[in-house]
Amino acid sequence: MAMNRKGQVFLVGLMLGIAAFMCAMVFIDPLADVITESRAVGQLDCSNASISDGQKSTCLLVDLTLPIFIAVCIGLAGAYVTAKFI
Amino acid sequence: MKKWILITIFTSLVFLSLAFVLADYRDGIQLEYLMYDGGGTAVDETNGKLNATSHNIDWVTDEKGDPAIWFDAQGDSVETNAEATDFVNISDGNWTIGFRMNASSRVATDTMRLLDHTDWWIQTSPTQQIMIGSGITNYPFNYSTPENEWHTYNIISLQGLNVSLWVDGVYNDTVPGIASFGNGINASLNWSEQGSWFSGETNNWVFWNRELTSNEIYTWNLTSGIRVNLNTPIDASVVSLPEIEFNATLTAITYNITNATTYLWYLNSTPLNLTAFSDVTGDTNNNSVVNISGIKPEDYEWNVYTCGVKNDDAAIHNCWLAPLNFSFGAGARINEENHSETTYETANESFQINITSFEGYTPTNAYLWYNGTEHSATITNTAADNYTIQARIDTPITLGSNIFYYKWDLGDYTQQTNNYTQTLNPIYFTLCNATWNTPFVNFSFEDEETTLAMNGTIAASTWDYWLGNGNVNKTYTYSTTENYTNYSFCFSANETLTLDYSIQYSFVGYPQRKKELQTQYTNVTTHTTLYLLSSSDGIYVTFQVLSASGNPLDGIFANATREIGGSTEIVGAGTTGGDGGVTFWVNPDYEHTFTFDGEGYDILITTITPTQSTYSIYLNSVSGDTDISEYTQGINYWITPIPSVLNNNTAYLFNFSITSTYYDLDSFGFVLLNGSGTTLATNSSTSGTGGAVTYTLNTGLNESIVMNYYYVIDGNYTNYSVQWYVANIEEYGFGLKTFFIDLVTYTNDGIFGLNEFSRTLIIFFIIFLMVGGMCYISGIYSPAAIAWEVFALTALFDYGAAIALGTTNGLIPTPINAIAHFPTIFMLFIAIGFTIREALR
Numbered sequence: 003m004a005m006n007r008k009g010q011v012f013l014v015g016l017m018l019g020i021a022a023f024m025c026a027m028v029f030i031d032p033l034a035d036v037i038t039e040s041r042a043v044g045q046l047d048c049s050n051a052s053i054s055d056g057q058k059s060t061c062l063l064v065d066l067t068l069p070i071f072i073a074v075c076i077g078l079a080g081a082y083v084t085a086k087f088i
Numbered sequence: 089m090k091k092w093i094l095i096t097i098f099t100s101l102v103f104l105s106l107a108f109v110l111a112d113y114r115d116g117i118q119l120e121y122l123m124y125d126g127g128g129t130a131v132d133e134t135n136g137k138l139n140a141t142s143h144n145i146d147w148v149t150d151e152k153g154d155p156a157i158w159f160d161a162q163g164d165s166v167e168t169n170a171e172a173t174d175f176v177n178i179s180d181g182n183w184t185i186g187f188r189m190n191a192s193s194r195v196a197t198d199t200m201r202l203l204d205h206t207d208w209w210i211q212t213s214p215t216q217q218i219m220i221g222s223g224i225t226n227y228p229f230n231y232s233t234p235e236n237e238w239h240t241y242n243i244i245s246l247q248g249l250n251v252s253l254w255v256d257g258v259y260n261d262t263v264p265g266i267a268s269f270g271n272g273i274n275a276s277l278n279w280s281e282q283g284s285w286f287s288g289e290t291n292n293w294v295f296w297n298r299e300l301t302s303n304e305i306y307t308w309n310l311t312s313g314i315r316v317n318l319n320t321p322i323d324a325s326v327v328s329l330p331e332i333e334f335n336a337t338l339t340a341i342t343y344n345i346t347n348a349t350t351y352l353w354y355l356n357s358t359p360l361n362l363t364a365f366s367d368v369t370g371d372t373n374n375n376s377v378v379n380i381s382g383i384k385p386e387d388y389e390w391n392v393y394t395c396g397v398k399n400d401d402a403a404i405h406n407c408w409l410a411p412l413n414f415s416f417g418a419g420a421r422i423n424e425e426n427h428s429e430t431t432y433e434t435a436n437e438s439f440q441i442n443i444t445s446f447e448g449y450t451p452t453n454a455y456l457w458y459n460g461t462e463h464s465a466t467i468t469n470t471a472a473d474n475y476t477i478q479a480r481i482d483t484p485i486t487l488g489s490n491i492f493y494y495k496w497d498l499g500d501y502t503q504q505t506n507n508y509t510q511t512l513n514p515i516y517f518t519l520c521n522a523t524w525n526t527p528f529v530n531f532s533f534e535d536e537e538t539t540l541a542m543n544g545t546i547a548a549s550t551w552d553y554w555l556g557n558g559n560v561n562k563t564y565t566y567s568t569t570e571n572y573t574n575y576s577f578c579f580s581a582n583e584t585l586t587l588d589y590s591i592q593y594s595f596v597g598y599p600q601r602k603k604e605l606q607t608q609y610t611n612v613t614t615h616t617t618l619y620l621l622s623s624s625d626g627i628y629v630t631f632q633v634l635s636a637s638g639n640p641l642d643g644i645f646a647n648a649t650r651e652i653g654g655s656t657e658i659v660g661a662g663t664t665g666g667d668g669g670v671t672f673w674v675n676p677d678y679e680h681t682f683t684f685d686g687e688g689y690d691i692l693i694t695t696i697t698p699t700q701s702t703y704s705i706y707l708n709s710v711s712g713d714t715d716i717s718e719y720t721q722g723i724n725y726w727i728t729p730i731p732s733v734l735n736n737n738t739a740y741l742f743n744f745s746i747t748s749t750y751y752d753l754d755s756f757g758f759v760l761l762n763g764s765g766t767t768l769a770t771n772s773s774t775s776g777t778g779g780a781v782t783y784t785l786n787t788g789l790n791e792s793i794v795m796n797y798y799y800v801i802d803g804n805y806t807n808y809s810v811q812w813y814v815a816n817i818e819e820y821g822f823g824l825k826t827f828f829i830d831l832v833t834y835t836n837d838g839i840f841g842l843n844e845f846s847r848t849l850i851i852f853f854i855i856f857l858m859v860g861g862m863c864y865i866s867g868i869y870s871p872a873a874i875a876w877e878v879f880a881l882t883a884l885f886d887y888g889a890a891i892a893l894g895t896t897n898g899l900i901p902t903p904i905n906a907i908a909h910f911p912t913i914f915m916l917f918i919a920i921g922f923t924i925r926e927a928l929r
């Protein structure tokens with residue numbers, strides 16, 4: 003029995019969503035490297051307790067970069083799949 | 089016929105007893121010069137045996153008016169002309185001399201002889217001490233003769249070894265004897281070949297061929313006054329009643345008895361206020377018989393103080409005591425004593441004494457003292473005041489006659505029996521020889537692989553052997569470099585022998601093995617096979633024996649057995665060294681049973697086919713006999729780090745804190761190990777009330793960390809363990825964990841003046857904005873949905889942050905310390921409540 007149109011669209015949307023998610027995940031490692039470099043001693047020096055409050059707040063934002071990126075990826079992928087489903 | 093024999097024996101005993109009773113100080117007198125003749129040149133022997141010849145003497149009277157001889161130190165003398173073989177049979181060296189003497193003022197500072205003998209003499213020294221001289225050695229008594237005083241002297245030789253001086257019936261001193269004392273009393277008074285002349289008066293010279301007793305000396309000395317002879321309780325006796333009859337014979341000589349008082353002292357001379365008066369008077373013999381009550385267990389001495397008036401002048405009053413106090417012990421009466429007269433070294437022997445205790449007292453703290461060593465004894469009440477005191481000991485290794493006695497307490501008094509003796513015979517365990525040829529055990533050798541008989545060498549062997557319980561044992565060692573098919577060992581006694589042996593054996597091409605065993609043998613020979621394994625058939629296997637905390641255990645006995653020919657045979661034995669290792673030479677093709685046994689640890693038996701070169705064995709401490717809960721009273725402790733997951737390559741402060749309010753801790757501490765059991769660090773303390781022991785350890789690349797922490801109370805070891813898993817921090821990347829860690833770190837450092845409260849406020853604000861934003865965007869207005877959103881975010885910042893940070897609480901502080909993550913739990917209940925409410929609407 004052939005899949006109806008709505009089912010075919012959902013399947014394609016799911017595949018594309020997963021593909022987009024996987025592509026996004028590929029960027030995690032380079033992004034992590036960038037974050038590591040940014041937090042390093044020569045840059046923000048986040049591990050140093052004597053840095054300024056501004057540097058510390060920047061470090062916090064940098065720390066949130068990767069979670070936010072992952073959350074956005076998951077959110078967009080989920081929204082895309084959900085939109086196709088709905 | 090039998091009747092006449094019995095009558096004869098009975099009559100003999102009666103006469104013998106009578107003779108004993110009638111024996112007095114006059115028995116054994118050989119020569120007696122009382123000088124009652126009082127004139128002329130001859131000095132008569134009182135019993136007409138041998139009169140002596142005098143030279144230039146003068147006759148005077150003593151202080152009592154009796155005749156006496158006066159020596160003026162100018163060559164006056166009396167010669168007895170007695171030969172030892174004529175009159176005196178004293179070859180055993182036992183003799184007594186008695187005389188009265190009044191020494192005059194000295195006319196010379198040299199020694200002066202009173203009695204002269206071919207080989208020895210009695211003289212006074214320049215310090216006027218009475219002394220024995222032999223021409224080689226002088227032995228002065230600790231007594232200086234007073235001048236112009238009459239005194240009575242006795243000199244007693246005991247076997248020629250000890251010579252004692254008694255003055256006026258009282259013991260004074262003892263000096264060593266002279267060998268020639270056994271030659272007899274061939275003596276003359278003041279007959280000196282050396283020209284040393286005595287100056288003074290003397291009479292009443294008596295020579296005995298035996299040693300006089302103290303009572304006999306007292307009696308011989310006492311020629312006036314009242315004589316006191318103590319009867320019962322006899323000297324050195326034991327009584328067991330609180331009321332005792334004291335009996336003494338009082339003999340009035342020149343005084344009439346007016347009263348007598350019996351006095352009692354503790355043996356240590358402490359005065360005792362227990363006295364009794366005797367109702368005795370008169371001028372003849374009387375017996376003082378009194379009862380004294382209130383006596384308790386102790387050692388005592390007693391005497392009777394007797395007073396009288398002179399029978400020819402009632403105005404003169406004097407008192408006398410017996411010359412020596414009699415002693416007695418008030419304690420338990422010994423009814424019977426049982427022990428083996430002869431036994432062997434190391435044998436387990438029973439010693440038993442049956443006593444009737446002192447009335448009203450129960451014996452306690454009984455001991456057997458055997459050859460100077462104290463052993464506890466049991467006390468059993470058999471009937472009324474009768475008790476049995478018994479001890480069992482393994483006899484020591486001291487051959488010949490061994491002295492032992494019993495001691496026990498009666499109240500504050502310790503009673504001790506006389507000495508008993510037991511003879512111990514030796515025991516010998518040895519390789520059989522011409523002397524000892526009864527084999528108890530025979531060892532032969534077999535190839536473990538082929539079970540064929542072969543030769544073997546005993547490279548070393550130690551044999552502890554005994555007959556009793558093993559508390560005392562002897563040791564035999566044997567080794568040889570020769571090869572024999574078998575070795576027989578023999579024992580000297582036909583007794584059951586216990587052997588605890590260790591034997592190391594080998595052969596060319598067969599590595600050395602060791603067998604250790606403790607078992608019993610009899611004179612029925614036990615045949616034992618020692619199994620050897622060739623170099624090509626075996627491997628060396630080392631067992632690393634460790635405690636539960638991973639510490640190497642020293643002194644753990646291990647043995648290896650396997651089935652050979654249908655029976656279990658020992659193929660190796662050994663004891664772990666300081667590294668906890670013990671090595672066996674075993675066959676990797678067969679299953680073996682290995683047993684590990686050590687004091688303080690549960691025995692462990694494991695069966696393996698040993699194909700590896702090393703195995704680790706963990707032994708648990710013995711805990712079956714100890715109520716662990718008993719040692720938890722008042723104990724509180726806590727461990728840090730708190731999170732169960734640690735980061736690798738990170739230094740953590742490992743802390744074990746303990747408080748003890750009930751017990752005094754012997755020690756406490758911890759051992760840190762990695763997952764493979766390697767000890768990483770240790771720390772301990774001996775603080776009795778507890779405290780903290782810490783160690784900062786970098787987790788490194790370990791995958792887990794184990795802390796075995798313990799505390800010791802009264803020698804009882806209590807231990808527990810906790811484990812942390814170590815996560816690889818490289819795998820975290822930069823997720824929320826890093827954010828949370830930095831957020832907490834920075835807020836703790838005071839970023840923008842923030843503190844914990846403001847951080848909590850910010851998180852509340854974030855939750856508020858996120859929930860509000862989602863509601864605004866999605867149009868959600870259901871209280872249940874909003875409550876679940878709030879719960880999810882609360883859980884993220886509370887529980888999730890706690891996991892990320894490795895702390896108990898996350899970024900939201902809990903208002904109730906006893907309940908971790910209370911805000912999350914609280915929100916969970918609210919969300920569930922709203923959900924149920926909506927479902928029921």
